[in-house]
Amino acid sequence: MRSTALRPHATLPGPYDAGTVLATTVDARGNAVWLLCPDVETVRNPYGPSYPKPRRYPYDALLVSSDGRPPVERTLTGVRVRPSALDVLPDGRVLLVGGGVGEPNAWLFGRDGRSPRRFSMGRGARFVRSDRRGALWSAYSDEGIHSDALAAAGLVRWDGHGNRQWSLTPPDGLPYPVDAYALNVDDGAAWFAYHPSPRLVHVGTDGRITSWTTPAGHPRGIAAHGTEVTLLADDVLHRCRASAGTLDPFQETRLTLPDGTPLTRYTDVVGRGRRLYVRGKSVRQWYVLEG
Numbered sequence: 497m498r499s500t501a502l503r504p505h506a507t508l509p510g511p512y513d514a515g516t517v518l519a520t521t522v523d524a525r526g527n528a529v530w531l532l533c534p535d536v537e538t539v540r541n542p543y544g545p546s547y548p549k550p551r552r553y554p555y556d557a558l559l560v561s562s563d564g565r566p567p568v569e570r571t572l573t574g575v576r577v578r579p580s581a582l583d584v585l586p587d588g589r590v591l592l593v594g595g596g597v598g599e600p601n602a603w604l605f606g607r608d609g610r611s612p613r614r615f616s617m618g619r620g621a622r623f624v625r626s627d628r629r630g631a632l633w634s635a636y637s638d639e640g641i642h643s644d645a646l647a648a649a650g651l652v653r654w655d656g657h658g659n660r661q662w663s664l665t666p667p668d669g670l671p672y673p674v675d676a677y678a679l680n681v682d683d684g685a686a687w688f689a690y691h692p693s694p695r696l697v698h699v700g701t702d703g704r705i706t707s708w709t710t711p712a713g714h715p716r717g718i719a720a721h722g723t724e725v726t727l728l729a730d731d732v733l734h735r736c737r738a739s740a741g742t743l744d745p746f747q748e749t750r751l752t753l754p755d756g757t758p759l760t761r762y763t764d765v766v767g768r769g770r771r772l773y774v775r776g777k778s779v780r781q782w783y784v785l786e787g
Contacts, residue, residue, distance in 0.1 A: 500733055500749040501756060502774055502783035506562045515558055516548045517780065519582035519592070522766045522773040524628045524681075527561040528782045531572075531582050531592070534558075549578050559590060559609070572609045577601070581624035583632075585656055591632065593617055593624050602658060615658030618646030623679040625766075630656040633686055635676035650676065651688050651699070662703050664688075670695065670707060678728075680718040680767030687718045687725070687767065696725070696743060708743045711736065716762075719785070721770035726785075728772060731759045733785075754783065 506528035508517070515532030522528050533555055536548040554574040560567050561584065572590060580594035588607040600616035617624070620640020625633045632654040640647030649663035650673025666672055673690040680687040684701040695707040696718070710727060717728035725743055727734040731751050736743035751759045753776070764775040772785045 497732075498749045499752045499756065500785070501752050501754050502759070502785050504564075504754055505773060505782040505784040506564050507782075508560060508562075508780035509567060512558075512560060512567075518548060518550070518557065519579040519594075520764075520775070520779055520782075521582050522768065522782060523561070523584040524586055524626050524768060525563075525584075526768065526771070527563045527584065528773075529559065529561045529582060529584055530780070531579060532558045532560065550575075559584075570609050572605050574610070574612070575603075577603055581621055583624055583626045585626045585632075586628055586630050587656070589656070591624065591626065593621055593634075604658065613658065616646060617654070617658070618644045618652070620644065620647050622676045625679060625681045626656075627681040627684055627686075629684045631661070631681075631684060632656065632658070633679065633681045635679045635688060635690070636673070638675040641674060649673070650690060651679075651686070653686075653699075662699075664697075664699070664705075666693075666697075667705055667707075670697070670705075678715045678718045678765070678767065680720055680769070682720070682769035687720050689715050689718060689727075696727070708738055708741055710734075710743045711745045717765035717772045717774070718767045719770050719772045720767075726772070728765060728774075751785070 516536045518531045520530045535551045539549045554576045557572045560569045579592040583591045590605040592603045600614045602617040604613040620637040621634045622637045623635040636647040651664040653662040675691040677689040686699045688697045696710045698706045712727040712729035712734045715727040715729045719726040723738045725736045735747040766773040774783045
């Protein structure tokens, strides 16, 4: 099988080694974003890898962003959450979601890093993304879907202030979500793959749902541009064209690191329109693939 190599996108520079990364993502503008805390402890997790946790609440966190050029930084003050999800909205506000001190569980910080607005986004959010229009999308794991009314739909769209605008109601023939596999958001629309559906779902700006059968049953990443859709499943890219109800594959390649090394493990995938951003073992390095 032929291979396709990722390109380096952005790396957290060495001068930030003194801080521990609590969360990282790539925002709607293509900026890699890291949230760092200077004083953390390591928590052992019997159900998965250990993770860092701030020693004290509230704390001040450093937000660093870069698209490959010199980084830009700012401080978030009075943070009271250990973020499981992070994003930066197009207007510069910062969204943190996760467990912390008290509820609600989502915090929107202003451009000055202060005066957060709080709202409830539901538990078990596996993916949280802002699109380039400023809407927020959240897709949920089985833990949230089965235990929280806000998460029960599996996929929800919010406005930029945390007000729920839309939630998924599958049309006839599609099952309700049990667990989110992959999410891509771009300009008010979304592509969504979930269990137990055998189809890839597209949600238009008007909430209209279209779906296609796919050659990849459990994709981790989705890139889309026009009628061309790329799915990442394990380390294989399935390039497809959308036709009437079916994604027709026209190329399969194996995804590698920039030097050709097999991509045996990746930790996170962020779909943004035609691009897939992939993070390997290092929390400090993001790669990109143009779909």
